[in-house]
Amino acid sequence: MTPAPLGEALSALPEVGAWQLVPGSAGDTLLVAGPHGTAEAESHTGHSGHTGYASDEKATAAAAASGDSAVNGTDLAELPSLMRLLDETALLTMARVLDRTRLFRTPVPRTAADVVTALGAAPRHAWIVRRWLRTLTEEGRLSHDPATGHYQELTAPTRTEYARARRTLDEARHGMGYPESMTRFFLAAADRLPLLLRDRTSLQEVLFPQGETDTAEGNYRDSAPSRWANHAAAELIVHEARQREGGGRPLRVLEAGAGVGGTTEAVLAALSPAPLDYLFTDVSRFFLQAARTRFGTRPGLRQARFDINADPLAQGLAPASHDVILAANVLHNARHLGRALAALRELLVPDGLLVLVESCREHYQALTSMYLLMSPQPDEERWFTDLRAGQDRVFLTETEWAKQLDAAGFRPLPVLPPAGHPLTALGQHVIAGHARPDHGRPDPDRVARALAQLPGPTRPLRVHAVDRVPSTTTSGATR
Numbered sequence: 421m422t423p424a425p426l427g428e429a430l431s432a433l434p435e436v437g438a439w440q441l442v443p444g445s446a447g448d449t450l451l452v453a454g455p456h457g458t459a460e461a462e463s464h465t466g467h468s469g470h471t472g473y474a475s476d477e478k479a480t481a482a483a484a485a486s487g488d489s490a491v492n493g494t495d496l497a498e499l500p501s502l503m504r505l506l507d508e509t510a511l512l513t514m515a516r517v518l519d520r521t522r523l524f525r526t527p528v529p530r531t532a533a534d535v536v537t538a539l540g541a542a543p544r545h546a547w548i549v550r551r552w553l554r555t556l557t558e559e560g561r562l563s564h565d566p567a568t569g570h571y572q573e574l575t576a577p578t579r580t581e582y583a584r585a586r587r588t589l590d591e592a593r594h595g596m597g598y599p600e601s602m603t604r605f606f607l608a609a610a611d612r613l614p615l616l617l618r619d620r621t622s623l624q625e626v627l628f629p630q631g632e633t634d635t636a637e638g639n640y641r642d643s644a645p646s647r648w649a650n651h652a653a654a655e656l657i658v659h660e661a662r663q664r665e666g667g668g669r670p671l672r673v674l675e676a677g678a679g680v681g682g683t684t685e686a687v688l689a690a691l692s693p694a695p696l697d698y699l700f701t702d703v704s705r706f707f708l709q710a711a712r713t714r715f716g717t718r719p720g721l722r723q724a725r726f727d728i729n730a731d732p733l734a735q736g737l738a739p740a741s742h743d744v745i746l747a748a749n750v751l752h753n754a755r756h757l758g759r760a761l762a763a764l765r766e767l768l769v770p771d772g773l774l775v776l777v778e779s780c781r782e783h784y785q786a787l788t789s790m791y792l793l794m795s796p797q798p799d800e801e802r803w804f805t806d807l808r809a810g811q812d813r814v815f816l817t818e819t820e821w822a823k824q825l826d827a828a829g830f831r832p833l834p835v836l837p838p839a840g841h842p843l844t845a846l847g848q849h850v851i852a853g854h855a856r857p858d859h860g861r862p863d864p865d866r867v868a869r870a871l872a873q874l875p876g877p878t879r880p881l882r883v884h885a886v887d888r889v890p891s892t893t894t895s896g897a898t899r
């Protein structure tokens with residue numbers, strides 16, 4: 421849709437101060453903010469995530485204590501060096517795969533495109549190859565000339581070096597509390613990288629051999645960083661349940677991208693035996709079926725398919741129908757975070773709680789494995805259309821998350837683990853916020869009605885009200 425007629429229509433609405441049109445495969449979404457809703461406007465929190473609310477401070481302190489008790493007996497101080505061992509093995513894997521193209525065995529400068537072509541990588545995975553080149557450069561294993569964009573002088577591992585690194589991987593895996601199957605997964609993914617990059621085989625087949633979910637469970641439930649984050653997230657939800665006690669109905673929780681239920685398990689256990697209305701969702705029916713088997717007929721637990729990239733109302737969810745929304749290691753899959761967060765906020769009651777678990781640090785091991793699941797779909801026209809557009813990255817920093825939550829209309833809680841905690845180095849964080857009331861935001865229904873005069877195909881499919889919109893080419897300030 422061309423922004424000009426849209427901008428004109430919006431400028432006639434005094435309650436709309438700024439807007440952004442977000443493209444989507446099923447149709448465009450419009451984000452509208454009030455008169456002070458530009459990215460430049462001062463945020464409510466200063467983006468630090470420190471809100472100063474006594475109840476938030478109490479909840480996050482209890483959550484951190486719960487996380488700590490979940491990893492009792494684990495030597496937390498050792499975890500960053502174990503993580504580095506995993507990273508180093510991955511670096512050698514990348515260097516080895518690139519070396520096997522023979523491109524770097526002669527002193528000819530190469531572009532990233534040359535490397536993608538030599539690997540025969542599918543266009544959707546080209547960003548992974550570019551990330552390898554950048555990472556190897558940063559780690560001193562490749563030289564890069566920023567003026568020409570050329571790469572050369574790759575330091576590839578010898579066969580012995582690589583074999584030694586692969587053996588240390590199991591030691592690191594064990595120390596971090598991952599199951600044995602994780603070592604098999606990392607090694608199998610490393611061995612299949614040339615085929616995976618060409619889309620000749622899929623990472624799902626390596627991660628879920630014969631439909632088994634042990635490796636994913638080990639990752640998202642049993643590893644030390646996940647145990648900490650899951651129990652901290654569960655405690656935040658317990659705190660919310662207590663605040664809402666006496667409301668005359670069970671806590672209504674929506675979990676998005678619940679997957680193998682690593683976080684679900686901790687949350688259900690923490691809330692038990694209180695009555696509950698828990699909607700376990702995922703975009704993949706495979707996980708919904710697995711959840712039925714795993715959690716059986718626990719009263720109050722239902723499963724449904726839900727895609728965070730599509731309009732929740734069109735998927736049968738009602739506005740203001742949930743007290744808590746949980747999304748553990750899933751929201752980075754949103755093609756536009758501002759849009760996805762605004763849509764989730766509409767599903768929450770005023771002051772409802774959003775809890776995210778997110779990795780805020782790049783892991784090299786993931787660059788040779790899990791990232792293959794994060795590339796755009798083969799038929800997807802665009803990938804990320806938010807602050808990550810054109811950046812070859814998936815994850816946000818803690819500060820970026822706090823800004824995103826704030827702009828979408830959430831009052832962020834202090835990020836967990838707290839500063840100085842030994843687990844912060846690993847990058848797995850619990851990021852939460854309360855939905856701010858609608859005060860000062862345009863009424864999305866009124867905006868949609870005002871746009872009804874625009875020609876059908878050029879009208880946005882949905883309108884979400886937010887507190888701030890970033891300035892982009894398809895956005896505007898109306899006054």
Ligand SMILES: C[S@@+](CC[C@H](N)C(=O)[O-])C[C@H]1O[C@@H](n2cnc3c(N)ncnc32)[C@H](O)[C@@H]1O
Nearest residue numbers: 640677678679680681682683703727728748753
């Ligand atoms: C890294 S796993 C999350 C792990 C999960 N929390 C657990 O404990 O197993 C990512 C999950 O997000 C789901 N997912 C990916 N894209 C999604 C989308 N657009 N909407 C909803 N879920 C999505 C995947 O199917 C997968 O189950």
